[in-house]
Amino acid sequence: MDLEVIWRSLLMVTVGFLFLRFVGRKSVSQMTIATTVVLISVGSIVIQPVVNNGIINTIIATGVFILFLITAELLSLKFNFMEKLFTGKSKVVISNGNLQLKTLKKMRLTVDKLEMQLRQAGIKNISDVKTATLEPNGQLGYELQSDAEPLTVGEFKNLMTQLGYTFPTQIPSSSPRTNLFEEIQQGHTPSNPEQLH
Known part of the structure; x- marks a missing residue:
């Protein structure tokens, strides 16, 4: 050889x-x-x-x-x-409804292209976005402001419970609930799941 x-x-x-x-x-x-x-x-x-x-x-x-x-x-x-x-790692391009122009410039992403990705995700207004990230694969990740989020099944059940309706109990998930966008904004590096080591 x-x-x-x-x-x-x-x-x-x-x-x-x-x-x-x-x-x-x-x-x-x-x-x-x-x-x-x-x-x-x-x-x-x-x-x-x-x-x-x-x-x-x-x-x-x-x-x-x-x-x-x-x-x-x-x-x-x-x-x-x-x-x-x-x-690479995810970059925040919208924070609390505000464009992060320095990050967009660094990523060589125009506002028009970002708006195109938002429209494809069904988002009408930038102000509706709490956090948006440009992922390493070029895709857009986003978290909506609380007033712009669609009603979830959990929220619907809470609302109905407050009105007196009862639902059968479910076994809670053993997986911890973490906000993936806060992880990026705070610069924390997530530890890899044990099964991937």
């Missing part, structure tokens, strides 16, 4: 990863034609120094690239700092 091919593969996949990490966080569905063309071109350029010497080198390089991806995913499961390195 040619060690030079392995080292070239590791070098090029690392360089390619670092370059694409700077491209930003857009899911495949959100990529423009220009972004798609650039990413395909980068992929073609990254592989060129490795595979010019034949089919065996191409197979070895492909194996190294896949091994890199699997290793990155396993390390992300084990270590929070590796997850941040490989995937």
Whole structure:
């Protein structure tokens, strides 16, 4: 086995990863034609120094690239700092109904594109959003203001209980209730569930 091919593969996949990490966080569905063309071109350029010497080198390089991806995913499961390195972390783009323009600029996300994502989520007004985050995969996460939230089954049951109606008791869930948006705003790193270690 040619060690030079392995080292070239590791070098090029690392360089390619670092370059694409700077491209930003857009899911495949959100990529423009220009972004798609650039990413395909980068992929073609990254592989060129490795595979010019034949089919065996191409197979070895492909194996190294896949091994890199699997290793990155396993390390992300084990270590929070590796997850941040490989995937990034959520960024708050709306806080208490106010746009976080500095964050939007840093993420290279225009207000128009953010509004498009809000509309796709069925949100009519930015002021209705308590917190919105741009997730590492480019998708939008959001929490509505209490007055803009739809009525939940639990709230309906509470209301009906206050009016004198009784419901059969349910076994409470053993999972703790935590607000996922507060976690991001306070900068806390969630610990990985034990079953993923």
